Amino acid sequence: ETPTTPLVRVRRVQIAPGFIQQVQETCPVCGGKGRVIAHKCPVCGGGGVVLDERQLGVSVEPGMPDGHQIILENAGDEHPEMNAGHVVYKIQTASHPLFERNGDHLYYSMEIPLLDALIGFKSEITHLDGHKVPISRTH
Numbered sequence: 001e002t003p004t005t006p007l008v009r010v011r012r013v014q015i016a017p018g019f020i021q022q023v024q025e026t027c028p029v030c031g032g033k034g035r036v037i038a039h040k041c042p043v044c045g046g047g048g049v050v051l052d053e054r055q056l057g058v059s060v061e062p063g064m065p066d067g068h069q070i071i072l073e074n075a076g077d078e079h080p081e082m083n084a085g086h087v088v089y090k091i092q093t094a095s096h097p098l099f100e101r102n103g104d105h106l107y108y109s110m111e112i113p114l115l116d117a118l119i120g121f122k123s124e125i126t127h128l129d130g131h132k133v134p135i136s137r138t139h
Contacts, residue, residue, distance in 0.1 A: 007032050048080040058089050062129070063104065066093045099128060110135070 007030070011023045026032040040046030058070050068091040076085030093101060100107045108125055120139040124132045 007034050049078075056087060060091065064091050065103075066091060066101075096128070098125075112137075 007027055008024050009027050011025065013021045013023055015021050030036050037046040044050050056072060056075055058072070060070070070089040070091070072087040072089075074084040075087045078084035098108060100109075106128075110123075110125070112121065117137065118139070120137050122134070122136045124134050127133050
C-alpha cells in the first residue's frame with residue numbers, strides 16, 4: 001500500500017456567472033481510505049474480496065414450530081473492513097390437505113359412518129412420514 005495525501009477533495013464549480021459552488025467529495029483515487037494499493041492482487045483486483053458460492057446445510061427437525069429461526073453465525077458475506085454476517089433460516093410450515101398442526105399437536109379429521117361408530121371399526125391412516133397408524137373402535 002502506498003500512502004496518499006487527501007482523503008477528501010474540494011472542488012469549486014461555477015454554476016452561473018458570479019455563482020460558485022464549493023463541493024467536498026471523497027477522493028476518487030483512494031476511496032477516502034488514504035492509501036492506494038500499488039500492486040493489485042490478480043485474483044481480487046485489490047478489492048480484498050473474492051466472489052464465491054457455497055452450499056450451506058441446515059438440519060430441520062420434525063415438529064419445529066412455525067417461525068423458528070436457525071442461525072448460522074458468521075456464514076454470510078464478509079469484507080476486510082467488516083465482520084461476516086449471519087445467515088438466518090426461518091421455518092415456515094406448509095399447509096397439508098389432511099393434517100392440521102396446532103402447537104406441538106397434529107390433528108387428522110376423519111368421517112366415520114354412524115353404523116361404524118356404533119358397532120366398531122378398524123382402519124388406518126398414513127402418517128406424514130409414511131408409516132401406518134391404526135385407528136379402531138371396538139364396542
